[in-house]
Amino acid sequence: MYNTKAYAAFSATDSLQPFQLDRRGLRENDILIDILFCGVCHSDIHTVKNDWHATKYPVVPGHEIIGKVIKKGEKVIHFNIGDIVGVGCMVDSCQNCSSCNDGLEQYCLNGFTGTYNGKDKISGGYTYGGYSDKIVVQENFVLKIPKNLDLAGAAPLLCAGITTWSPLKNWDIKAGDHVGIIGLGGLGHMAIKLAHAMGAKVTMITTSPQKGEDAKRLGADNVLLSTDKDAMKSASMSFDFLLNTIPVKHDANPYILLLKTDGTMVFVGAIEPIEPIHMGLLIGKRRHIGASLIGGIKETQEMLDFCGTHNITSDIELIPIQEINEAYERVLKNDVKYRFVIDMNSLKKESKE
């Protein structure tokens, strides 16, 4: 067992606070990771607040983890002491079903084990995430981080990056395709960078005129204001693909009209019922709606390697863990460009005081 330091919430209304917890001793395929950075995902806040009615307290959030290998089990073959590694949203799955065999552990037919608040398949209990100084993870769920990347900026690739990469790859986005990214937040800003690097013509679709300049800095070729009816009408039937990152219930019909015949809009944000879709808008032009959840381990590694080649990381604001509760408040007000990342050195210093 490893006694480790973390920040945890103990109820839906509490602030996050210091917490001592036991990590399991190393099994033969496990890696002990010294955590350097951990991104702050909106899902962390949903879980802390029990918005999805499935939180087990105390909960230690964090599934955008970058760290260094400091110990490994005897059968670990792909990693060495000192390697810089990442851990994303999953730390286990059945590794035996058709989805797992296809490299799509996120759709494991027996359910994947979330990096935090996930039911541990072996030892029982619930997993603790990356707001911590160390974590133990089996090597099959550990990623290699390209050496050239800024490590703090790489943390959000493990969730925001793969969540947008997976649909762009699955729907085969390629150079010249006209791709619209709806919503400019943590997911949207990664989607712009990735789609642009894939060679797509990228249009940022937003309700906020003030986001236009930043969208272009991130790689968007154009900005389309969804509140401008004339502009929306002019853009009708001009998109091959739309990635909808809006995280809440909304009316998707105006966006459907932007799609060409056989075009697809993929939802990665809203995990709740959305406003009624007018099926005539789909039927009339054989338009498609898809959806996508994070990504598998193999494709996460491919995304990381691609980001290494193109030197892509997230735009972040680095914070000490002592500011995590203020950071949550700011995330809820959309006041972050575009991801908070915790410098875990702040936790380690605290633990020495």
Add this chain to the structure above:
Amino acid sequence: MYNTKAYAAFSATDSLQPFQLDRRGLRENDILIDILFCGVCHSDIHTVKNDWHATKYPVVPGHEIIGKVIKKGEKVIHFNIGDIVGVGCMVDSCQNCSSCNDGLEQYCLNGFTGTYNGKDKISGGYTYGGYSDKIVVQENFVLKIPKNLDLAGAAPLLCAGITTWSPLKNWDIKAGDHVGIIGLGGLGHMAIKLAHAMGAKVTMITTSPQKGEDAKRLGADNVLLSTDKDAMKSASMSFDFLLNTIPVKHDANPYILLLKTDGTMVFVGAIEPIEPIHMGLLIGKRRHIGASLIGGIKETQEMLDFCGTHNITSDIELIPIQEINEAYERVLKNDVKYRFVIDMNSLKKESKE
């Protein structure tokens, strides 16, 4: 000009009644068809009642037309006098856009011309449909009917047949796939026959226990009662593909749960806003929603040839045109198995009296 007999509605509240109309003289690529049979599609009723707010009166409905070539323009090359032919939902399109060039005239970027109530691209005015003794159609929109098929039963292939064939082919349904057909009406009964002939394992999904026996007669391997919560739960994640033929607003979420990971539900019936879709159900298993509108001319011919090979026609109730208004009442009560077809001999006799 050809002065022809037809049945027309003159307002949204009127019954259909006899009507004399002028068909254009033959252009060089035109065919004059002596109509033998015409199917009765629910769209006919929507148009007569102006449910879609686009009806131009008088309207002569009918887009499931079977007839015989009795005259042809000088440049017609694919048809001869005496050929048994069909005309479906379209009689023209721009024949020059990317959709038309792909054989998908139903998604013509400049709009196809409907067989009735369609704006004529050349002569102006509005087209008149198949509740008539004759029709003039350019040969590019005329289909060949396999000689072995029952001609009355073949009429509904031109709309109900192609509307279900096109998505089954576009989503590449093949032997062994588990296909669910939702709703057993004109479209659903054709979908069962076609999917069964393609070698799929077909499950009829219906709210009506009494429809089960008939579904099996039509080719369904299984029947799933959507009102049986236990059966629906047992069937979750068991379908590769669902064809949703429900023609009105409904809650599609219980059906989404039936889809496997990466499975698709395609809507061909409801052309209105449906109940809110819970995007979490799509995201969690990368499920897809598609939609499809009739089919192109090339694929309609392929469907007809397939039906010839497998001897597939619609189950119909043959009526004289004088009973069309009663037939409409019965369609509105779902009291037909599964399509009314008008024997146009009844109109020709009337015209002689």
